[in-house]
Amino acid sequence: MAIGGKKKEIYLAAARLFRDKGYQASSMRQLAKEVNLEPSSLYSHISNKQELLAQICLGEAEMYVNKMKSIMSECDDVLEILRQISYFHVETALDDPISATVFSDEWKHLEEPNLGRFRNLRKEYESKIRYIIARGTEEGRLIDTDSMVLFQTFLSSFKWIYLWNKPGREVDKEALQRDITHVILRGLKK
Amino acid sequence: MAIGGKKKEIYLAAARLFRDKGYQASSMRQLAKEVNLEPSSLYSHISNKQELLAQICLGEAEMYVNKMKSIMSECDDVLEILRQISYFHVETALDDPISATVFSDEWKHLEEPNLGRFRNLRKEYESKIRYIIARGTEEGRLIDTDSMVLFQTFLSSFKWIYLWNKPGREVDKEALQRDITHVILRGLKK
DNA sequence: GTCTATAACTTGATAGAC
DNA sequence: GTCTATCAAGTTATAGAC
Structure with a gap:
C-alpha cells in the first residue's frame, strides 16, 4: 500500500x-x-463510523446518477438507453461487487442528513428510469403492462449479480451483459 | 390479544x-x-434473540420448500410450474411482507446450526427451480440463454414486492400476479 | 500518526423476589 | 409469568503521551 x-x-x-x-x-x-x-x-x-458508510453509499449513488445523465444526454432511443443502463449495472456489479452490495443492502443504516441525501439521489435516478419506461410504452416500443411493474422488474433483475460474483468465480463480463440484457429486454419489448 | x-x-x-x-x-x-x-x-x-430470527427465517424457508414440492407433484408442465411459483412469490410478498423481508434480508445473521439448516433449505428450493429451468430449455420451451442467468433473473424478479408493499398501499393481488408473471415469462419463453 | 488508557454507554442474558 | 436489580461483555469515541 x-x-x-x-x-x-x-x-x-x-x-x-x-x-x-x-x-x-x-x-x-x-x-x-x-x-x-x-x-x-x-x-x-x-471522523466516525457513519462517515464510512455514507461515503460508500453516496459515492455509489452519485455514480449511478451521473451515468444516467450521461446516457440520456447522448442517446434518445428508449431501447438503447435501457440496454446501456443494463450493461452499466452488470459492469458495476462485477467490477466492484463490494461497494455494490453495501450500496444495495446497508443504506438503511445511514443517519440524517446522509439518509435524506441518499434517498434524493436514488429518487433522481429512479425517476429518470420511470420516465424512460413510460415513454417506451407510449411510443409502442415496450409492452402495455403496468409501468410500475415494468420499472421494478427491470431494476430488480440486477440484484443477484453482486452477491453471486464470489472472488474465485471466473466471469465473462461481455457474455453476462449480453445475456442478462437479452432476457430483461425480451420481457419488456413489444 | x-x-x-x-x-x-x-x-x-x-x-x-x-x-x-x-x-x-x-x-x-x-x-x-x-x-x-x-x-x-x-x-x-x-430462549434468546437468535431463536426469534431462526424461527422466522426457517419457517419461511420451509414454506417455500413445501410449496415447491406440492407444485411439482401436481404438475408436469414447465411453464405452468414457473407460473405457479411466480404466483406464490407474489402472494407471500403481499400477504406477509414482514416475514418475507426478514427471510430475504436478515438470514445472514443466523448462527450455526441455524445458518446451515437455512442454507440447506434454500439449496433444496433453488435446485428444484434450476432443474425446471434446465428442463424447459431442453424441451425447447425456454430460450437457450445461460441457465444460470435465466434462474437468477427469474428469482430476483420478485425481490422488490415486499419492500414496495407499504402498509397504506392498495394492491390488486391478482393483477400483480398476472402482470409480473407475464413480464418474467415473456423474457424466458421461447 | 500511533499508541495506552479510559470514559460513557448499550448490549444480551440471568438471579431471585413475588 | 412478571418484575427489580445486576452482570459481563461489547460498543463508539476521546484524552493525552510520545
Whole structure:
C-alpha cells in the first residue's frame, strides 16, 4: 500500500466488513485489526463510523446518477438507453461487487442528513428510469403492462449479480451483459 | 390479544423490528417495549434473540420448500410450474411482507446450526427451480440463454414486492400476479 | 500518526423476589 | 409469568503521551 493510502485502505476494508457482516455488526475494533492499527488510530483518518458508510453509499449513488445523465444526454432511443443502463449495472456489479452490495443492502443504516441525501439521489435516478419506461410504452416500443411493474422488474433483475460474483468465480463480463440484457429486454419489448 | 398469545405477539413484533432496523440493530429492550413487558420477561417466552430470527427465517424457508414440492407433484408442465411459483412469490410478498423481508434480508445473521439448516433449505428450493429451468430449455420451451442467468433473473424478479408493499398501499393481488408473471415469462419463453 | 488508557454507554442474558 | 436489580461483555469515541 502506497504512503498516504491508509485512508483508502480503511475505506476498502470497511466496505468489505460491512458487506460481510452488515454495518451494525461491524465494529471499529475489527476494522482496526484489518488495517493493522489500534482502534483509536482510525480516528486520525476518519471522523466516525457513519462517515464510512455514507461515503460508500453516496459515492455509489452519485455514480449511478451521473451515468444516467450521461446516457440520456447522448442517446434518445428508449431501447438503447435501457440496454446501456443494463450493461452499466452488470459492469458495476462485477467490477466492484463490494461497494455494490453495501450500496444495495446497508443504506438503511445511514443517519440524517446522509439518509435524506441518499434517498434524493436514488429518487433522481429512479425517476429518470420511470420516465424512460413510460415513454417506451407510449411510443409502442415496450409492452402495455403496468409501468410500475415494468420499472421494478427491470431494476430488480440486477440484484443477484453482486452477491453471486464470489472472488474465485471466473466471469465473462461481455457474455453476462449480453445475456442478462437479452432476457430483461425480451420481457419488456413489444 | 388472546391469553397465551404472548409468544406469538413477541414473534410478530420481533419480525417487524428486524425488518425495520435489521437484526443487529434491534435490541431486546426495544422488543420488550413493543409488547409491554420488561426485557427480562421476554425470556419466559423465548430462549434468546437468535431463536426469534431462526424461527422466522426457517419457517419461511420451509414454506417455500413445501410449496415447491406440492407444485411439482401436481404438475408436469414447465411453464405452468414457473407460473405457479411466480404466483406464490407474489402472494407471500403481499400477504406477509414482514416475514418475507426478514427471510430475504436478515438470514445472514443466523448462527450455526441455524445458518446451515437455512442454507440447506434454500439449496433444496433453488435446485428444484434450476432443474425446471434446465428442463424447459431442453424441451425447447425456454430460450437457450445461460441457465444460470435465466434462474437468477427469474428469482430476483420478485425481490422488490415486499419492500414496495407499504402498509397504506392498495394492491390488486391478482393483477400483480398476472402482470409480473407475464413480464418474467415473456423474457424466458421461447 | 500511533499508541495506552479510559470514559460513557448499550448490549444480551440471568438471579431471585413475588 | 412478571418484575427489580445486576452482570459481563461489547460498543463508539476521546484524552493525552510520545
